[in-house]
Amino acid sequence: MAEKTITIQATRFDPDKDARPHLQSYEIPFIDESMVVLDALNYIKTHVDGSLSYRWSCRMGICGSCGMMINGQSKLSCSAFLRDYWPKPILVEPLNNFPIIRDLVIDMEDFMHKLKSIKPWIIRKTEIPLGSGEHRQTNAQIDDFRQFSECINCMLCYSACPVYGLNNEFRGPAAIALARRYNHDSRDEGTKERLPVIADAEGVWECSFVGECSVVCPKGVDPAKAIQQSKLDTSLRFVVPFGNRE
Amino acid sequence: MAEESGNTRVYRKTMPPSWWTRKAHYFWYVVREFSALPLAIWLLLLLGEIRSAANGPAGYHPLGGTGFVIFSVIALFFSLYHSYTFLSLSGAIIHFKVIDRQFPSWPIVWAQMIMWAIVSAFIIWALWWFST
Numbered sequence: 001m002a003e004k005t006i007t008i009q010a011t012r013f014d015p016d017k018d019a020r021p022h023l024q025s026y027e028i029p030f031i032d033e034s035m036v037v038l039d040a041l042n043y044i045k046t047h048v049d050g051s052l053s054y055r056w057s058c059r060m061g062i063c064g065s066c067g068m069m070i071n072g073q074s075k076l077s078c079s080a081f082l083r084d085y086w087p088k089p090i091l092v093e094p095l096n097n098f099p100i101i102r103d104l105v106i107d108m109e110d111f112m113h114k115l116k117s118i119k120p121w122i123i124r125k126t127e128i129p130l131g132s133g134e135h136r137q138t139n140a141q142i143d144d145f146r147q148f149s150e151c152i153n154c155m156l157c158y159s160a161c162p163v164y165g166l167n168n169e170f171r172g173p174a175a176i177a178l179a180r181r182y183n184h185d186s187r188d189e190g191t192k193e194r195l196p197v198i199a200d201a202e203g204v205w206e207c208s209f210v211g212e213c214s215v216v217c218p219k220g221v222d223p224a225k226a227i228q229q230s231k232l233d234t235s236l237r238f239v240v241p242f243g244n245r246e
Numbered sequence: 247m248a249e250e251s252g253n254t255r256v257y258r259k260t261m262p263p264s265w266w267t268r269k270a271h272y273f274w275y276v277v278r279e280f281s282a283l284p285l286a287i288w289l290l291l292l293l294g295e296i297r298s299a300a301n302g303p304a305g306y307h308p309l310g311g312t313g314f315v316i317f318s319v320i321a322l323f324f325s326l327y328h329s330y331t332f333l334s335l336s337g338a339i340i341h342f343k344v345i346d347r348q349f350p351s352w353p354i355v356w357a358q359m360i361m362w363a364i365v366s367a368f369i370i371w372a373l374w375w376f377s378t
Contacts (some may be wrong), residue, residue, distance in 0.1 A: 015255040072268060099249070099256035107256050140346045162272060165261040209335060210275045228339040 006030040006082055007089035008040050010052060013100050021100060024049075025089070030082055037077040037092060038066050041104075054104035061218055064154030068104055069093040074156040074216040095159035097168070111155055114171050117197050118179035123190025141186040148181035148226055150219040157213035157223050163206060170206040171198065173213035173223030180226040199234040207231075278331045281324040288321040333358045 005027050013021035026044045038056055045052050056066040059078045066077040071091050082090070098106035128135055157173035164170045179198045183191045198204055207227045214224040249258055266276040291309060299306045336358055337351030 013257055015257070018257075021257055096259070097261075099258045101254060101256055107254070140343075143348070162261065162265055165265065208275075208279065210272065212269070212271050212275075215271060222338075225338045228335065229341055232339055232341075 004030045004086075006040065006086050008037075008044065009089055009091045010041070010044070010104065011093045011100070012052070012103055015102060021094075023091075030086060033081075033083050035082045037068070037070055037075075037080040037082065037090060040082060040090070041077065041092070052104075053102045062152060064152035067095050067154040067156045067159065069096055069159065074159045076154060076156070076218050079218060095155055097159050097161070097165040098155070106155075108155065110168060111153075111158060111172070111174075114175045115153065115178065117171070118175050118182075118194050119190060119197075120175075120178045120182060122182065122185060122188045123193060124187070125189050135187050137186055144186070145181045145184040148177045148184070148221055151178055151181070151221045151223075152219055154218065156216045156218065157221075160212040160216040162210055162212070163208060167202075167206065169202045171203045173207075173227065174221075176204060176207075176230060177221055177223040177226035180230055195234065195237070198230055204230045204234060278328065281328040281331075283324075284317070284321040285325045285328060288318065288325075329362060333362060 008026045008028060009023045010026065011021045012018070012024045026040075026048055028040055028043050028048065032039075038059060041052065041054055041056075045054075054066070054068070054077075056078065057063040058065070061076055061079050064076070067074065068077045069075075069092070070077065070080045071085065072093075074095065077092070092104065094100050094104045094106045098108065098110070101107050151174055153174060155174065158164050161170075161173055164172050176198055179194045182188045183194060204227050207224075209224060209228060211224045214222045217223060249256060266272045291314075295308060334355055337355040340351075340354050342349050
């Protein structure tokens, strides 16, 4: 019996040679029902074309490195099973809305800058000495931010966001969700420092609630919800008397 | 287009004007945003009617042609869709706790839908009452 195969059409771009990206097709054996797109790329890299470039690390949906456009959908390539696409070919492209460095590798500099701008760490006015023990939290306090702390910085939400695609000054879904994660952490006292960043014109108010960021999020973070709730909170802080007190 | 970024040459794809046709979700988002336009036009026409009515019965010629009726029906569907999407989103936006537990979003959405239906019914009744 003939070996089952699947066709992978991958974006190729060599910045030293190519004026623009183009597609290259690879037909590879589809030998195992548990194979994912990342396995297919690894097969190509190992057995067919060692020059194909892409990012990956953990292979289990944790590191957030292997986000790509798979048949036009923002997905982690380690979570996209070949069986869901076979026998049709699979189109693998770099994440939308980001500059392409090479093949499937995007430039994440802008994202890293935006991430840093919301200060994604616990800010304290007075540090608690390590010797004083744990800073305890109740389950209810943890539930306030747990969902937003699941973000793995895979950038799928940015690639699915047409607002970011049209205006990349927009702070973006993941950064705002992460700001909310820290603002709602009972140990944190940095809300006032983050507020000017998330409440400015390129912050939450740039979002028009397309909602696709939450659809593609592989960890159920729901950044669209984080942004809309931040809109309400920032408005209340402005409108309600004493709303800006810590 | 290819461009320099630091020491690296990168290729930056631009969003095509047809981006909203890529996914059904994008399409319905654009319909949602666009739905405010026919509603706004219809309200402007209503304001014009009110203004002409203020000059007395002699100068008042209400809009009632087939074209206006068709446009009104289209505006009605768009306004219903706009209201439905707006109220549905409220469940994601409004958030508060009751006895240390996050209040679920569905009662918030349903409460607003019911209030919307009550207010609409009252307006329909008031219009009928004035007309008779």
